[in-house]
Amino acid sequence: MTKAVHIDIVSDVVCPWCAIGYHQLRTALDELGMDAEIHWQPFQLNPDMGPEGQNLGEHLGEKYGITPAQSRQNRDHITAVGAELGFTFRFTDEMRMVNTHDAHQLIHWAALEGRDTEVKQAFQKAYFTDGLDVSDRDVLVKLVSDLGFDADEARAILEDQRYDGAVLEQMDFWRQQGINSVPAIIFERKYLVPGAAGVEQFRQVLSEVAQQQA
Template structure:
C-alpha cells in the first residue's frame, strides 16, 4: 500500500485508553519512528477501559494507583517524574498534580467511535490526551468532551447529539469485547499490518524494527 507520493503506508491498529499515560508516550514514540523512516500510517484507535467500574465522581489518581497496584506514594511520584521527562522529550506535556483524578472513559470512547465516521478520530484522540493530561480536565464530563471535540474540528451540536443519543454505547462494548477476547489485557497494544502485536510503550527502535518488517513483506 502506498500514498500518492509513493511513500509506503502501514495499517496500525492501536488499542488504548485516554487516561493511560503510556498510550500517548507509546504513540509519540511510534510517530517519531514513522517520521524517521518516512513511512505513513493508516491509524485506527480502538477502545479499552483501564477502569470500567470507575464511578461518576472518579478518584484521586495517586490514591487510585496505590490502591490498584500497591505502589507507595514515593513510587507513584517517581513514575510521574519519569513520565513527565519522557513526555517532554517527545513534545508532550504531563501536568500531574496532587489533585489529578482518574475518571470513567466510556463516554469518551463512544465519542471516538462516532468521530471515526466523521474522519476525525485521530485528531480527537490527540485532543483528549491533551485535555486530560495537559489541561487536567475531567474527560468524563460531557461539556469537556464537547470542547475537546470542537478543538479537533467537530461540530459541537452534532457531538452533543451523538453523546446523548446513546447510540454508540453498544458498538463500543462490542469492540472492547473483541479485543479482550483476543488476549488484550493492557494498553497500549498496537497491531501492525494486521499481524504483529506490540504491547506497552516499547520505544522508537522497536517500532522501527516492526515497521521495517512490514515494509519488507509488502515489497
Template sequence: MTEQITRPKVQIDIVSDVVCPWCIVGFKQLDQALSDIGAQANLLWHPFELNPNMPAEGQNLGEHIREKYGSSPEQSQQARAQLTQLGSDLGFAFNFSDDSRIVNTFHAHQLLDWAALQGRQHVLKLALFSAYFTQEQDVSDSDVLIRCAVSAGLDGDAAQQVLSSGSHAASVREKQQFWTERGISGVPSMVFEGKFLITGAQGVETYTQVLQRVLEESA
C-alpha cells in the first residue's frame, strides 16, 4: 500500500483586478512556484479597481495607457509584446489589438465576492482573466459575466440576481477599503500567511523563496 503524501498548504491572499495583466502573470508565476516545491495554496482573491471611475462604455486601451502613464504608441506596443511573451512562457495567452478596451470591473468584483461563498471564486477569477485577456471580451457586460459564472460551475440565474440587485456591492466596497487602509495601492499584492507582502509580479524564483520561508517558519 502506497503511503499518501500530504502536501503543505499556504494561505495566500491576492489583491487584484481582473483587467490587470500583471495580476494573471503574477498568479501564473506563483502557481509554478507552488508546483516546483510541491506545496498547495488556500487562495482568496480580494477586490481592487485600477480605474474605479471608468465609465460604463470603457475606453480604448491604447488611449487609456497614453493618458494614464504617458506612454508613447511604441512603448505601449513594446509592453504588449513583453506581456504576450511572458504569458506564453507561463501558458497564458494574451491577445491585444488596436480595438482592445479597458473597462469598469465593479460588477465583476461583486460576482467574485458572491462566488467566494459558493466555493467557486478561484475558478471564476481565472475564467474572467481568460475572457478579458485571451478572448477580448467585455468583462463589464452582464452577459459576459454570467457566461463566465456558468463556465465556473455557478448558477446563471443566481449570478444574474447578484448583478441586478447589487447585493454584494457594499461587501466589495468594504473589502476594498480594508486593503486600502493597510497600504495596498497597486496590484497584484500577495499576502502569505498574513505575514509577508509581495507586490507586483516578482517571478517564480522570488515566490519560491517566499513560500520556502513561510513553510520553514510554519514547521
C-alpha cells in the first residue's frame, strides 16, 4: 500500500488563491484515491497590517496598482473558480484585509494534535464565505471552540502569544527557502508547485510521487 504523501502548504488565511490551490489539490487527491499528510505552514501577506485592517479594494489598489474595475473582475474570476471546486467566495465592497498572525498561532496549536487542516479551512470559510474578521480574537476563539477545542485555552494562547516565536521562526524558514508568494505547495519535502496550479497539474505531480514511492 502506498504511504501517505507528505505535503507542506505555505499559505495565508486571507489568500484566495491559497483556498483555491488547496481545493484543487484535494480534488486531485480524491480522484487518484491517494492519502496525504498535509502540514500547513504560515505566511503573512501583510505582516505589518494594523489591528484596524484596511478596506480590501483600497488595499489591492495601493499594493498592486489595480483599478476598482480590475479588482471586481479578479473577484468575479476567483468566485467562479472557487464555485467549480465547491468553495464559496462572497466578496463585498466592505471586506477588509486583516492581520493573520493570531490565526496562524491557533493553526500551529491545532497542528500539535494533527488538526491544522480543520482549523485552516474553518478560518478560510469564515473570512471568504461568512465575512468574519479573522483578526478578531473573539471570532477566532469561537471558531476553534465550535470544532471542539478548549475556548479558554485558545484565548490564553492568544493573550500570552505563546506560539508567536514558533510561527515567526517557521515563516522565516520558508522565506529562506525562497518562498515569497503563496500558495507554495511542497511534495515530500522535495518538489515545489507554486500557485494554484490546477487539478491536472497536481494530479500529474501526485502520480509521479506515487510512482517513485512504488
